[in-house]
Amino acid sequence: MTEAGWTAHELKCWPEYFQAVLDGVKMFEIRKNDRDFKVGDWLHLQEWCPKTQAYTGRSTKREVVYSTGWEQKPGYIVMGLRSPTDRQMGRVAACEWTYDDMDDYYETACKRGYSLEDGTLEENYHKYCPYCGGLIQLAQAAQKEKGVGE
Ligand SMILES: [Zn+2]
Numbered sequence: 001m002t003e004a005g006w007t008a009h010e011l012k013c014w015p016e017y018f019q020a021v022l023d024g025v026k027m028f029e030i031r032k033n034d035r036d037f038k039v040g041d042w043l044h045l046q047e048w049c050p051k052t053q054a055y056t057g058r059s060t061k062r063e064v065v066y067s068t069g070w071e072q073k074p075g076y077i078v079m080g081l082r083s084p085t086d087r088q089m090g091r092v093a094a095c096e097w098t099y100d101d102m103d104d105y106y107e108t109a110c111k112r113g114y115s116l117e118d119g120t121l122e123e124n125y126h127k128y129c130p131y132c133g134g135l136i137q138l139a140q141a142a143q144k145e146k147g148v149g150e
Helices: 015-022 084-088
Strands: 006-013 028-032 042-049 054-068 076-082 094-100 105-108 135-138
Touching: 006 015, 015 042, 015 054, 054 084
Parallel strands: 006 042, 094 135
Antiparallel strands: 028 076, 042 054, 054 076, 094 105
């Protein structure tokens, strides 16, 4: 289904995942790439209940803003998603950074590594990921504590 240059994919989505997308905490989709998903496409997620084998009637749209097949099963793809509101506001997707205190660097959700000379991300005024442009979100247990290990 193509309209004005972009493609919308109609996809079934199980209730627990659908709700997480609506809540804004699940900003990705892992799918079998049998539809040639591309950045810029839209996913039209339709809540589908596996117990009743029926659509619930709820649906939502998300824009594909990033995709990779890195470390996926053959033929599968991970897509980073953005809501229509975030798109309107020009908000970018988040990039989660995990601090590795063994090797003193951050592993980014977009699969790069980043190390700081000194200090924390905040002290270095790092707000956006230099690789994917996503808003940096530090993984929970991964804060680089000032002074720890010194
Ligand atoms: Zn990134």
